[in-house]
Amino acid sequence: MTLDVKEPRTDGAAAQSPGSRKAGPRKPQRGSRPGGSSIDAQRKKLLVPFVGPAFVLYTVLFIVPALGAVWISLHKWAGSGPMKFVGLDNYGRIFRDQLFLLSFGNTLLLLFVVGTAIFVLAFALTLVLRDMAGKKIARNVIFFPHLINALVFGVLAGFIFNPGGMVNSLLAPLGVTDPPKWLAQDNIFPLIMVTLVCTTTGYFTTILMAGVDRIPPYYYEDCALAGASAFQRLRYVILPLTWDVFGTCAVLWTISSVKIFEIVWVFGGSSGAGVPPTQSWTAAVYTYVNAFSGQSTPAYGAATASAVLSLALISVLVVLLRRAMRRDAVEF
Amino acid sequence: MGKTARHLRPLAALLGAALALSTTACGGATDASTAAAAVDISGSISGQTINYWSMWKDGEPQQKVIAAAIADFEKETGANVSVQWQGRSNTEKLVPALNTNNVPDLVDGTFAKLAPVIGETGQASPLTSVYSYEVDGKAVSSVIPEKFTSNGVFKGEAGQPWMVPYSISSDGIWFDAAKHPELKAKPPATWDEFIEVLDKLKASGTAPIAADGDVAGYNSTWFVTALLRLKGAGSFKELVEDKSGKGWDDPAVLEAARKVETLVKGGYLNRGYNASKFPAQQQLWANGDASLILNGSWTPTETGSYAAPGFEYSSFQFPAIDDKPASARVDFIGFAVPAKSQNQASAQRLAAFMLSAKYQNALGTEAKVLPVRSDAPVDPAVASVKAAIDAAPATHLQNDGVTFPGFMEKVFFPKDDELFLGKTSADDFIAKMKDAQIQYWKDNG
Structure with a gap:
């Protein structure tokens, strides 16, 4: 198998027009020509x-x-009225706040645990769907949950998991008289994680499939002729050729996962009538409650401090991810 | 590399300019607002325009009453009222607006929402003139029951009132009087009688109390009201203000927590209350699957659409403990005028206008809420609550008016939920609250 591996991308390469890719054998190190x-x-x-x-x-x-x-974030401020400069106090305070650490931990759970689940599933689905008959329909079906507003899942959760809800009604004839307390405060966050996996997998499957579809069929024919196993085909053809798509998806997920808010808000908090139980808070919810809970004097300083920390987290993670995912770009 | 640097230079210059811009933009926000004095509002306001941000949405019953009042007001005074029916998020929109000179002239909202954003930040005009203005030949201050204002809840920094309520809400333990005439005839007056009632209901096979355990604000009503019954209105705020946290060692505080524990351990709460989603439990209650629910005076309107046929709303007050005089919960909905408003006189006149008997009566009979005037008639469904408020010697606010930044949401609600949802004992609750409160004041003191 011979793949045409080009030189490592330099920073300047990102600015190249797409047309320049096709232009014959490229001269090395163009960016540094005086x-x-x-x-x-x-x-x-x-x-x-x-x-x-x-x-x-x-x-x-x-x-x-x-x-x-x-x-x-360097002030104590109720959103209007006088601002009092407090330096880095807000940051110190939120780092001492158990609740912020818990919320931040939940955000990391979403980012890594849910993220891993989504990408494993999305990749598996991609491989299954590639050869499947009626893959266009299947693709639409798995993408569909992503179009639905998270509010709907929050409201549906009540219908499905309430003590007298659908799940328990279905379990009752099976002799389950003491079903688990699905919507107990400690169970809400795991439920949110499962919901997110279900709703987001289709979205990333669609993007990954677009990348996989791009692979010219003759590579697969090449594989067949060389007697490559399915795993070898994945390892030597599909993964290297979709790596940049995969990297982009990982960055997209990182950015969106740190901002997850509305599904937590409607899953707990009685569909927005109150504040969700603290066990299910994410950093974004923590930020919101500090500024806009409507039940106490707003603390804009602490809220923005936590928002700034979230921004810092995203930035660091994206840089690290880009670094970890950096591979020689394979062009074909 | 040299080329990249050349490319970046103009960008760096742009960024520099942006930075300079941002720091000047933020400098303005630190200016403290100027404290306004009370204005004379008796003169002609013809031709003035009032910008009013309403907490009601088009089509709500309260909106219809207020819209009718505004139409009459415009006809009578010649002033124009430009209304935005914004809904409950009007207070959230008010916060950023207060940093500009483009403020509404009049806003309304619940006391609990207005106090943190405009009352306690010194951004509201003193409304002393509204209280002395006459409607129907009587001063506004004389048509608002004295017990609502005597504890000074509306007093701002300078001791002058910043809010004028036009409606109130309250709470009670609700039941279907058609099914339980015995409770209407003789409601349990003391805690022991209340437990007797619960035992009887439990023995009869129906769940005694329904509760939407996912609404922390509903859960906290049990502990807070029990404490207020034991130590009087204002005692919860006093307990929370205590930076040493020693107040939590008071046996009365433990006693209040024990009362909640009794309800949980005694199995009086409907099964599944700790793992359901609002409004599942109040629906259950309205269908007759549970007998009692501790909830607000809005319960009849909120559950009316799905209540069992023939449901007759009635309520009794949270029972007295140790025969102390029991206060009634009264939360206020009313007007405030931002200090920066350019149309003080006309905005304040409109606030006073809503206190006229005509619109107060309409709030009671058409919108079916509780008007602030005690001489206004109310709908039979909330008559029991009105009677309780009229009879109460004193009143208290929801959560006893505690609004310290994040205290309820981050400190009290999570621990109180544990107590009410049966995850912690009364003793542990007290110990945890004491520690958490000491820490809170260390961080926020």
């Missing part, structure tokens, strides 16, 4: 007019508020 061609010079001139407007918008709408949040 003068640059006239095209390079043109490109340099266009950087500010092209990137500038987007950059300004992005700065005003995202970076400035983010820096504003950092500024607020």
Whole structure:
């Protein structure tokens, strides 16, 4: 099997236009050539007019508020009225707060445990669906849960798991007279994790399948001729050729998992009528309750401190992930 | 590398500019608001426009009454009222607005929501003039029952009231009087009589008490009210304010926790109350599968659509313990005027206008809620609650008015839930609360 492995990607390579990939054998180390061609010079001139407007918008709408949040996190503030500068006190306080550590732990559980489950399942489904008849329908069916608002799952949980709900009604004829307390406070978070696996797997399966579909069939024919087993085919063809898709999915999941909020809010908290039990809080819920619980004086300082920490967590994890997932890009 | 750096230079300049922008933008927020003085509101307000952010949504019964009042107000005074029917999130929207000069002239909400964002942050105008303004020939202060205001709940920093209530809510232990006429004829007045009633109900085969155990605010009502029965209105707030946490060693506090423990251990609560999702348990109760529920005065309207046929709403108060005078829970819904509002006089006039008998009566008979005026008639379904409030010597707020940042949600509710859901004993609850409260004040003192 001969795959055409190109040189490692340099940082500058990301800016290349897709068209340049097809251009014959590439010269190595183009990025470091001193003068640059006239095209390079043109490109340099266009950087500010092209990137500038987007950059300004992005700065005003995202970076400035983010820096504003950092500024607020150094204060004791009820959202309006006087602000009192307290330095890093808010950070110290939330690190001492058992509840923040618990919420943060839950966020990590979602990120790693749910993430692992999702990717194992998504990969397995991808392999099964690739050869399956009617795979388009199957793909739509497993993608469907992702379209449904998390609120619906929160409300459904009541119908399904209430003491007089569907599950217990189905169990009763089977002689189960003392079913588990499905919606007890300690069970809510595991239920949320299962729900997330069910709803998110289809989404990532779809993305991974797009990557797998891209693999030209002659590689599989090559495998068949070489007598490769299914595992070898996975190991030497499918994984290397979908690695960049996989990496992107991992980053997407990292970012979205740290922000998971609404499903926790509606699963516990009586569909939003109250605050969910603390056992199921994530860092995002912790942030929200501090600022907007509506039951006590808002603590914007502590809320933004926890939001800033979440942002820091995402940034560090994404950098680490990109590093861990970095492989020689395989082009085909 | 050199090329990359050249590319980054203009970007770095942009970022620098953005940073400078952000710091100036945030500087303004630190300015303290200026304390406003009471204004004279008796003059003509014709032609003025009031911007009102309402807690009601279009179509709600209360909205209809207020909309009718606004129409009359505009006709009578010549002022214009521009209303946004925002719903309950109006207080959340109010917080960021208060940092700008673009504030509404009038907002309404529950005391529990308005107090933290506008009352206690010194952002509300003193409404002394509203209280002395006359509606139907009587001063507003004389049509609001004195016991609602005598404990000073509405008093702001300068000692002047910042809120004018137009409606109230309360709670009670609700039951179907058609099924349990004996409870209506002679409601249990003391804790022992209450337990007797529960034992009888349990023996008859129906679950005595339904409770949506996933709503921490409902669960906490049991402990907080028991404590208030033992130590009087204001005692829970006093207990929570104590930075040393010593208050939790008081035998009366343990006694209150024991009362809750009795209900849990005695098997008086409906099976599954600790693993269900609101409103499953109150539905069960309305269907007649459980006899009693401790819940708010909104219970008849909230459960009316699914109550069993012939259901006759009635309630009795949380029983007295040790024959101390029992206060009634009264939570307020009313108006506040942001200090930055440019239309003080007209906004305050509208607040006073809602206290007229015509709209107070409509709140009671059409919207079927409890009007703040005690002379206004109410719907038969909440008559029992009104009678209890009228008879009570004093009143208390939900959670005794505790609003310390995060205390209820992060400290009290989780531990109280453990007690009410049967995961911890009364003694452990007291010990845990004492430690948690000491830690809370160390962090937030």
